[in-house]
Amino acid sequence: MHRRQFLTVATAVPLLGAGMTGATAAPAADLWEYWTAHDPQSPIAVDHTSWQRFLSRYVMPSRDGIHRIAYRAVPTADRDVLKAYLDDLASVRATGLTRDEQFAYWVNLYNALTIDTVLAHYPVDSIRDIDISPGLFADGPWGRALTEIEGRPVSLDDIEHRILRPIWRDPRIHYAVNCAALGCPNLAMTAYTAAGKERLLTDSASAFVNHDRGSMIADGGLRVSSIYAWFDEDFGGSDAGVIAHLKQYARGVRALGLEAQTRIAGHAYDWRLNDKAATL
Helix, strand or coil, X not given: CCCCCCCCCCEEEECCCHHHCCCCCCCCCCCCHHXXXXXXXXXXXXXXXXXXXXXXXHXXXXXXXXXXXXXXXXXXXXXXXXXXXXXXXXXCCHHXXXXXXXXXXXXXXXXXXXXXXXXXXXXXXXXXXXXXXXXCCCCCCCCCEEEEECCEEEEHHHHHHHHHHHHHCCCCHHXXXXXXXCCCCCCCCCCCCCCCHHHHHHHHHHHHHCCCCCEEEECCEEEEECHHHHCHHHHCCCHHHHXXXXXXXXXXXXXXXXXXXXXXXXXXXXXXXXXXXXXC
16 A cells, blocks of 8 residues: 655645645556456456465454554465465466456556565664655655566556555455555454455454544544545546445444534554564
8 A cells, every 4th residue: 555755654634625736646546458458257366365365364452452563474485475475366367257256356467566575674663665666756766666467577666546546436445455564454354265355355444444544533523544645536536536435335423423423533554564563
């Protein structure tokens, strides 16, 4: 989840009126036409078993509700398994999959590439410190081609902003792709599959919206994750649209509190690495 040139760690910035215009810039959804091809009749089911094993072993739920990754505990053997999984995904003809298989494929690829990149540069305080993207003022790893699919170099930016967002047009994508930051929606402990994607997307949306880093009401005002400012176009393009989205997933006291909200007072994001420092 690339947030180029955005907020510093845990900074809250007032939003500028309705629709949060002017709050910050974000990569636009810019369709890469080639990847719209798919095969509705394809019997192929991509095997994500090794990614599931990695998630089960190294994604750690914490009492504060944030999933942390035990980067320090990943041995060379499991790093090799992760790289082999990425190689396997790179060998798949993604355009020959069904739409649901493609969705799971791209989300798992994005998240596995992110973890692999952090591991290659660990220890770091933030993924934004991994400045390997091309360009003098590039920030983080998102702009660098990290793999090649069907002979085409593909970056994390490509996957999120040129494939997932413009093809599926589902705001829950922002809860599925993980940028290795504490402020990001949790990396799911379950690999995405064609059959399980709807449940995972909804569960991930609910978990983030009902966590303080997603939305909170303080001193009578609504403060939200900067994700809703950076990508407000995906959430209705206005404060009202974002609030309607939050209401869709909010529960209990949070849902009651949102009923009285008509505007967003501010937003924040924590860029520190989602690291589980203790060795397993």
